[in-house]
Structure formats: C-alpha cells, structure tokens
Amino acid sequence: MTAMNTNTLTKQTPSASFEHSVPVKIAFKANWQARIILARVVGAFLIVSAFSMWLMPGSVIGAEVWPIKLAASMLFLIIGVSLLTIELMDPRPDAYFDPIRREVRILQKNENGRPQTVLRRSYDTLGGARFEDDEVELYDVDGSLLMKLPLQSADVSRALKAQLSQTVTIFA
Secondary structure, rough: OOOOOOOOOOOHHHHHHHHOOOOEEEEEEOHHHHHHHHHHHHHHHHHHHHHHHHHHOOOOOOOOOOHHHHHHHHHHHHHHHHHHHOOOOOOOEEEEEEEOOEEEOOOOOOOOOOEEEEEEEEEEHHEEEEOOOEEEEEEEEEOEEEEEEOOOOOHHHHHHHHHHHHOOEEEO
C-alpha cells in the first residue's frame, strides 16, 4: 500500500498543492454492522414465520383460532418488515483534518441526518498532539485535553502527523 503525501501548501501551483494535500477524516465507528445484520436476520425470520404459519400442514383453521392467527401473522409481518428496513443513524461526530485551510472540524449529524459543524479549530490554536498506536490526543494551548480520536490505520496516523507537525507540537 502506498503512503499518502500530506505535505501542506508548498510553493507550487494551486492544483498541484491540492493533489499533494490529502484531508484526513477520522470517524467514530461502533459495531453497527453486526447490529444491522442481526436485525435483518430476525426480520427475515419473522416474515417467513408470518407466512409459514398459514402453510403448515395440520393447522386447524377454526373460527376461534383464525383471528388470533391473523393478528399474530400481521404483527410478525409488520415487525419483520420494519427490522429489514431499519437504518441506524450514528450520532457520533466525525473529525476532518483539512490541510488546505489548516484546521480541524468536528461535524455531527443533526436530526435530519445532515452534518453540522460543532467545533472548528485552526492548527495554530492547538497546543499539542500525542500519537499512540491506535489513537491521537489533541491538547489545547493551556495543556488540557481537547479531544481523543481513534486512528484506523498507520497510514492515517502518518498523514495526520505530517499535517500537524508543521504547526503543532508533537509529544512523544
């Protein structure tokens, strides 16, 4: 895998400087895939159960059983379809490190699912950064912890370190 070049604004043409400056996005991801897969499996099972309830051999369709069976199959069908079509909106924010504007932006989705900027800080206003194996801690100028972000890979860590190293103090 090739490493990303994240050198910021050098004395080049504007298009060339943009090609060599790659923004870094750090997202907080939970284990949503497993939850969605489980919901869809249960939903499919409920839909199949709703229809197979009527197709099972030996089922007696008496006048007193029919309304209960109908209500149960409709309930299974409605819950199954809703579990199949569920989309979980992750309320966790995303951090964007922009090498062109030389700033970090924290965006969080509003109730409509559209991202809104909740924090915008220039690299010059950051006090420092500490890189661990799988996370980065950003500090304010007074030394207080501003944010702790997970890093997805070593490439993301190198790209972010290269962006921040020109203006932010990197702690060991």
